[in-house]
Amino acid sequence: MSELEPKRAIDGAAEESINIPIDGPAPLLAQLKGFWVTFTAQFKKVTTVQYPEVKEATAPRFHGRHQLNRHPDGLEKCIGCELCAWACPADAIYVEGADNSDEQRYSPGERYGKVYQINYLRCIFCGLCIEACPTRALTMTNEYELADDSRKKLIFEKEDLLAPLRSGMLPAPHPYYPGTDDQDYYHGRVTQAHPSQEQK
Amino acid sequence: MREIILDDPGWLIAVKAHLVFVFCVLCTLMAIWFERRIVARMQLRLGPNRVGKFGLLQSLADGVKLALKEDVIPAAADKLIFIIAPIISATTCFMVFAVIPMSGPVTMFGQETAFQLTDIPVGVLYILSVASVGVYGIVLAGWSSGSTYPLLGGLRSSAQVISYEIAMGLSLVAVFLYAGSMSTIDIVDAQDQFWYAIVLFPSFIIYAISMVGETNRAPFDLAEAEGELVGGFHTEYSSLKFALFFLAEYVNIVGVSALATTLFLGGYNAPPGLGFTESWLGGWFTFIWFFIKVTLFFFVFVWLRGTLPRLRYDQFMQFGWKVLIPANIAWIMVVAVLRYFTLNGASRTSILIFGGAVLVIFLIGSSIYERAKAKKIEIEQSSVDAPAPFPVPELPMKISTFTVPRAERERE
Numbered sequence: 001m002s003e004l005e006p007k008r009a010i011d012g013a014a015e016e017s018i019n020i021p022i023d024g025p026a027p028l029l030a031q032l033k034g035f036w037v038t039f040t041a042q043f044k045k046v047t048t049v050q051y052p053e054v055k056e057a058t059a060p061r062f063h064g065r066h067q068l069n070r071h072p073d074g075l076e077k078c079i080g081c082e083l084c085a086w087a088c089p090a091d092a093i094y095v096e097g098a099d100n101s102d103e104q105r106y107s108p109g110e111r112y113g114k115v116y117q118i119n120y121l122r123c124i125f126c127g128l129c130i131e132a133c134p135t136r137a138l139t140m141t142n143e144y145e146l147a148d149d150s151r152k153k154l155i156f157e158k159e160d161l162l163a164p165l166r167s168g169m170l171p172a173p174h175p176y177y178p179g180t181d182d183q184d185y186y187h188g189r190v191t192q193a194h195p196s197q198e199q200k
Numbered sequence: 201m202r203e204i205i206l207d208d209p210g211w212l213i214a215v216k217a218h219l220v221f222v223f224c225v226l227c228t229l230m231a232i233w234f235e236r237r238i239v240a241r242m243q244l245r246l247g248p249n250r251v252g253k254f255g256l257l258q259s260l261a262d263g264v265k266l267a268l269k270e271d272v273i274p275a276a277a278d279k280l281i282f283i284i285a286p287i288i289s290a291t292t293c294f295m296v297f298a299v300i301p302m303s304g305p306v307t308m309f310g311q312e313t314a315f316q317l318t319d320i321p322v323g324v325l326y327i328l329s330v331a332s333v334g335v336y337g338i339v340l341a342g343w344s345s346g347s348t349y350p351l352l353g354g355l356r357s358s359a360q361v362i363s364y365e366i367a368m369g370l371s372l373v374a375v376f377l378y379a380g381s382m383s384t385i386d387i388v389d390a391q392d393q394f395w396y397a398i399v400l401f402p403s404f405i406i407y408a409i410s411m412v413g414e415t416n417r418a419p420f421d422l423a424e425a426e427g428e429l430v431g432g433f434h435t436e437y438s439s440l441k442f443a444l445f446f447l448a449e450y451v452n453i454v455g456v457s458a459l460a461t462t463l464f465l466g467g468y469n470a471p472p473g474l475g476f477t478e479s480w481l482g483g484w485f486t487f488i489w490f491f492i493k494v495t496l497f498f499f500v501f502v503w504l505r506g507t508l509p510r511l512r513y514d515q516f517m518q519f520g521w522k523v524l525i526p527a528n529i530a531w532i533m534v535v536a537v538l539r540y541f542t543l544n545g546a547s548r549t550s551i552l553i554f555g556g557a558v559l560v561i562f563l564i565g566s567s568i569y570e571r572a573k574a575k576k577i578e579i580e581q582s583s584v585d586a587p588a589p590f591p592v593p594e595l596p597m598k599i600s601t602f603t604v605p606r607a608e609r610e611r612e
Contacts, residue, residue, distance in 0.1 A: 035503065041242045047244050047245070
């Protein structure tokens with residue numbers, strides 16, 4: 001019986017049909033109000049931004065061009081797992097992983113992204129790749145000026161996407177910080193490069 | 201006034217013809233810029249401001265771009281008529297300006313004349329007839345394109361222009377009655393005391409509405425509705441031929457505005473009471489007055505476009521045939537009777553009595569109409585409230601209470 005009660009309540013509500021009065025045409029003055037609105041709008045502040053001359057900052061979480069981040073000592077965060085490529089609904093990302101070796105170490109752990117391409121003619125800037133990335137190697141910047149005139153220029157290679165080297169970073173490939181392993185990197189215990197890491 | 205125009209030597213007529221043409225083309229370029237800027241401001245935008253100072257050269261740049269584009273003639277088109285149609289449209293709209301008085305007496309290249317090409321006794325009728333020939337451009341363009349949308353657009357456009365031309369022509373009858381002439385100069389001269397926009401206010405309003413319908417402009421631009429007909433009769437046109445239609449549309453707007461200025465706003469004359477300005481700049485100040493008045497009309501065109509949504513085709517036709525034309529005819533009757541009385545020296549009281557009688561008849565008629573309408577709504581309302589005999593879709597915001605009995609459902 002108790003199951004039926006909510007149904008009854010709905011039926012009760014339905015019986016009170018909502019009465020919307022059917023109006024005739026609005027009075028003349030109300031119709032002329034629209035003219036006043038458009039007339040006064042002429043003297044309001046325009047919302048146009050003079051774009052190439054004036055550039056407004058985007059929202060802080062705007063989805064712009066991607067960036068491949070680095071660990072604080074300059075090793076790449078990307079481990080070439082291809083999860084971003086698999087997550088991509090537009091099939092815009094192409095990744096080829098390769099093995100790290102002690103002589104040629106690009107990232108902590110076994111693998112690194114050897115080839116990394118994002119096709120900006122396909123990318124829809126949905127950010128699913130960012131969510132998929134297990135090492136937070138891939139993030140998005142606020143840069144939105146991505147227009148160009150050829151297909152080739154709009155397929156961004158790894159060099160185009162890699163984050164710039166900050167102070168205290170050394171360009172990959174180079175060995176681990178002395179006395180650390182991949183776990184130290186993942187737990188953020190490596191905070192900068194050591195002089196001994198520099199490749200001859 | 202008429203004499204000084206008719207005395208013009210041949211070379212001056214040629215020069216004036218060219219000046220009128222240049223004026224129209226320049227007006228078109230400026231009008232497009234003006235419209236885009238004003239509509240933009242109404243939508244809180246800036247509008248074109250890149251080409252030239254304040255974007256003034258934008259329409260020129262667009263025109264050059266248009267002229268340099270590929271000129272496509274569809275395979276299914278009737279080639280000859282396809283080419284002739286835009287030419288008809290573009291020439292007729294310029295011809296209107298031949299009889300528009302754009303200035304009072306001025307000195308032009310040492311000759312005493314006025315900025316008006318010619319004056320004919322039936323000037324306004326000439327304008328109406330030329331405008332009707334312009335419809336051929338639209339019909340032929342729609343028909344010769346050999347495509348569905350242009351055909352529909354052309355038919356709609358021509359039906360619209362023809363319907364509103366009737367209302368337009370009728371609204372001019374009152375002006376003819378008062379001015380006693382169809383010559384544009386005489387009509388302007390007859391308005392030195394009062395503008396006909398004030399004296400013949402209903403005519404003015406009807407003319408103002410029908411001139412918007414006549415030029416296929418918003419809110420009556422349903423024949424060119426971008427969303428439905430992809431531009432209407434000129435869908436298949438490109439490059440210079442399209443530019444000609446575009447030019448024709450804007451020259452037409454300036455043309456009807458100029459005619460409205462001439463017939464209702466005292467033409468090139470200064471507003472009554474400001475007459476002293478008419479001799480300024482050697483008489484050319486009158487041309488400035490004319491230009492200001494035309495610009496004012498054009499602003500109203502833009503304002504309408506920025507404010508009103510497009511009408512439906514049936515609403516539009518209903519408005520033209522069932523409101524504008526009957527109202528016009530009734531008004532002409534009143535004006536004609538009043539005019540007859542005043543011309544035959546009737547006393548002020550008899551005119552007032554007549555006016556009062558008309559007013560009383562109007563009030564009684566409108567109250568009868570209102571009552572009938574209220575009754576009709578009442579009947580509709582009661583039919584709405586009755587239970588539906590069949591599960592029809594409900595009116596908005598009414599939740600359905602109708603359920604088909606189970607046994608019946610299973611039988612089906």
